Amino acid sequence: MNWFPRKVGWRLLSVVVGLLVAGLIATAFGRDPAAFYRALAVGAFGSWSHTLTTLAKVTPLLLAGLAVAVPLRAGLFNIGAEGQMCAGALASVTVVALAGPADAAVMLPLVILAGIAAGAAWGAVAGFLKSRCGVHEVISTIMLNFIALYTVAYLVNTGPLADPSGVGRTPEIPPSARLPLIFESGPHGLSVALVIALAAWLVAWWFVVKSVTGFRMRVAGANPLAAGRKGINVRRMTLVAMAVGGGLAGLGGVLEVCGVQYSLSVAFSPGYGFDGIAVALVAGGYLIGVPVAALFFAAVRAAGTSLQLDAGLSPQMIYVIEAVVVIAAAVPAAPRMLARLSKQAQSPEDVLPADESPTGGETAEGV
Amino acid sequence: MEIVFSTLTKAVGLILAASGGVISERAGVINFALEGMMLSGAFAAVWVSNATGNPYIALLAAVAAGVLVGLLHAVASLWLAVNQVVSSIALNLLALGVTGSLLWRLFAAGTSQSVPTLPGARFGGHSWNVLVPVALAVPVVIWAFLRFTVWGLRLRAVGEDVEAARSAGVRVMLVKFLSVLVSGGLAGAAGAYMSIGLLSSFTCGMTGGRGYMAVAAVIFGKWQPLGAAAAALLFGFFEALGETLAGRLGLPAEFYLALPYLLTLVALAAFVRRSRAPGALGKLPEKV
Numbered sequence: 222m223n224w225f226p227r228k229v230g231w232r233l234l235s236v237v238v239g240l241l242v243a244g245l246i247a248t249a250f251g252r253d254p255a256a257f258y259r260a261l262a263v264g265a266f267g268s269w270s271h272t273l274t275t276l277a278k279v280t281p282l283l284l285a286g287l288a289v290a291v292p293l294r295a296g297l298f299n300i301g302a303e304g305q306m307c308a309g310a311l312a313s314v315t316v317v318a319l320a321g322p323a324d325a326a327v328m329l330p331l332v333i334l335a336g337i338a339a340g341a342a343w344g345a346v347a348g349f350l351k352s353r354c355g356v357h358e359v360i361s362t363i364m365l366n367f368i369a370l371y372t373v374a375y376l377v378n379t380g381p382l383a384d385p386s387g388v389g390r391t392p393e394i395p396p397s398a399r400l401p402l403i404f405e406s407g408p409h410g411l412s413v414a415l416v417i418a419l420a421a422w423l424v425a426w427w428f429v430v431k432s433v434t435g436f437r438m439r440v441a442g443a444n445p446l447a448a449g450r451k452g453i454n455v456r457r458m459t460l461v462a463m464a465v466g467g468g469l470a471g472l473g474g475v476l477e478v479c480g481v482q483y484s485l486s487v488a489f490s491p492g493y494g495f496d497g498i499a500v501a502l503v504a505g506g507y508l509i510g511v512p513v514a515a516l517f518f519a520a521v522r523a524a525g526t527s528l529q530l531d532a533g534l535s536p537q538m539i540y541v542i543e544a545v546v547v548i549a550a551a552v553p554a555a556p557r558m559l560a561r562l563s564k565q566a567q568s569p570e571d572v573l574p575a576d577e578s579p580t581g582g583e584t585a586e587g588v
Numbered sequence: 589m590e591i592v593f594s595t596l597t598k599a600v601g602l603i604l605a606a607s608g609g610v611i612s613e614r615a616g617v618i619n620f621a622l623e624g625m626m627l628s629g630a631f632a633a634v635w636v637s638n639a640t641g642n643p644y645i646a647l648l649a650a651v652a653a654g655v656l657v658g659l660l661h662a663v664a665s666l667w668l669a670v671n672q673v674v675s676s677i678a679l680n681l682l683a684l685g686v687t688g689s690l691l692w693r694l695f696a697a698g699t700s701q702s703v704p705t706l707p708g709a710r711f712g713g714h715s716w717n718v719l720v721p722v723a724l725a726v727p728v729v730i731w732a733f734l735r736f737t738v739w740g741l742r743l744r745a746v747g748e749d750v751e752a753a754r755s756a757g758v759r760v761m762l763v764k765f766l767s768v769l770v771s772g773g774l775a776g777a778a779g780a781y782m783s784i785g786l787l788s789s790f791t792c793g794m795t796g797g798r799g800y801m802a803v804a805a806v807i808f809g810k811w812q813p814l815g816a817a818a819a820a821l822l823f824g825f826f827e828a829l830g831e832t833l834a835g836r837l838g839l840p841a842e843f844y845l846a847l848p849y850l851l852t853l854v855a856l857a858a859f860v861r862r863s864r865a866p867g868a869l870g871k872l873p874e875k876v
Binding site: 250354357361364365367368371379380498499502538539541542543547548551 | 668688807846849853
């Protein structure tokens with residue numbers, strides 16, 4: 222159990238810290254902290270329909286988290302998950318609009334593939350700009366986010382995809398393009414989207430941890446110079462990493478449209494792409510932990526609406542929680558401190574300033 | 589001529605923020621948190637302006653807010669050794685969350701009411717407030733500081749080679765710390781320019797990526813204060829261009845809104861091949 226404090230323990234602690242700070246802020250705003258935490262718990266899991274809502278939110282958060290975590294293993298910060306999700310969602314409604322009436326067996330795979338491809342392409346743009354033009358991916362992905370957002374805004378507000386009644390979104394997609402539901406509880410439901418997302422997680426995990434390309438990608442991320450000397454095409458790995466990340470986010474976009482929202486509006490993502498950053502960092506960049514991190518943030522997001530009503534707090538609070546959790550999870554010294562506190566037998570690893578997290582230290586190329 | 593004025597008014601905020609970015613990054617601290625610093629400054633300016641009715645006190649509050657965010661970034665990334673990119677992004681999220689929450693708490697809406705703004709001289713259809721000459725002077729001051737003063741030399745040394753600076757007796761951590769604080773103050777002022785200079789209220793997330801554009805300006809300007817200011821002017825031009833062309837070419841409104849981001853991207857992609865970041869950017873001194 223020696224690894225527990227280092228790999229899992231302090232990530233749990235950072236989550237706890239985030240919740241504590243949120244409680245503090247609630248108190249500062251004059252709310253009763255006990256009521257706040259109760260509202261959180263009830264809002265997330267208090268009833269079957271609440272739980273379904275939480276689980277439904279795991280899908281986009283899991284995929285957004287993977288979209289950030291995979292490039293992170295290649296040493297890249299993908300802040301563009303939001304735009305890549307938009308691209309995927311856009312592709313899905315475009316395919317639906319163009320394909321006309323079709324069987325679900327044809328429509329669904331087509332739509333999903335289109336979404337993945339669109340997201341991958343959008344991610345690849347940033348990857349290309351980084352590998353060929355040296356543009357830092359944080360900046361390029363953020364610019365691309367805005368471009369994607371405005372593109373969607375145009376197309377669904379006044380452009381060719383807009384619903385003729387002018388409500389600011391596309392018409393509802395036909396039943397053949399909707400994912401079948403597993404559970405239902407009134408207006409809340411859980412579709413197979415979650416299953417697809419979990420499958421994607423396994424594929425991503427296999428890709429990063431087990432496949433040859435994934436290995437090359439990780440080496441390129443850890444030490445580009447050494448990787449280059451060993452014959453790894455670092456530029457191509459950058460492109461691959463960003464494309465895979467983008468594809469995962471694109472899948473998230475499609476699943477939101479086809480599994481939950483059934484149409485595309487400008488407000489289709491309440492910031493899932495940015496939540497993905499927090500999800501990936503809380504999981505320490507290790508793909509294994511991403512679903513659990515996603516579950517936590519899904520619970521917070523789902524509880525967010527009832528929080529607003531009960532505790533009078535704004536929806537922006539979630540960003541505060543995310544920020545605190547991210548910083549707490551990213552402190553390199555924390556695992557050592559925790560191991561010492563829990564009085565585990567100290568192996569040499571605990572004492573040396575080993576940097577095992579892919580986010581520790583500096584990026585090898587500076588800015 | 590109108591577009592020249594537009595460009596200038598749009599660029600002031602970017603110039604201030606980019607200047608802050610130059611200071612921080614030349615001292616070797618990656619600072620992507622300009623966005624959060626600007627947003628915090630913008631909010632603080634509106635809050636204090638509303639509370640006191642005095643926009644100049646509000647401006648000071650904005651600078652203080654920016655410095656506060658800078659303090660958090662410095663503590664997290666210099667003392668706790670959190671990765672500087674991660675810390676920056678987390679702080680941007682934090683700023684978004686805190687300003688959004690406080691906005692709702694104070695004004696119960698997504699936008700604040702109108703507040704007293706920085707007074708300015710009217711000329712050519714625009715209002716020119718005190719921050720305009722400040723923004724034009726700051727890059728020159730920074731250039732002179734870096735080039736001619738001892739502290740400027742120390743800052744540059746810390747950014748190029750941490751160990752060499754330390755062995756020369758420079759207090760590396762102090763220099764890095766202070767430069768992040770200064771960059772926060774400048775970015776905070778930039779935010780104030782947006783909320784009580786150009787406009788008269790605060791909207792959730794109103795900086796809209798301009799902090800990141802400021803970082804792009806730093807890179808595009810090759811980490812030189814005058815270059816970054818020129819780049820900021822260029823990006824201001826992109827924004828002004830978007831506004832001026834809107835409705836003229838028959839393209840949808842969203843295209844002009846997206847134009848500055850697109851052009852920023854193109855500029856970076858096409859022209860940043862050979863620039864050299866400060867040698868020790870992102871690195872911390874080895875623990876002795």
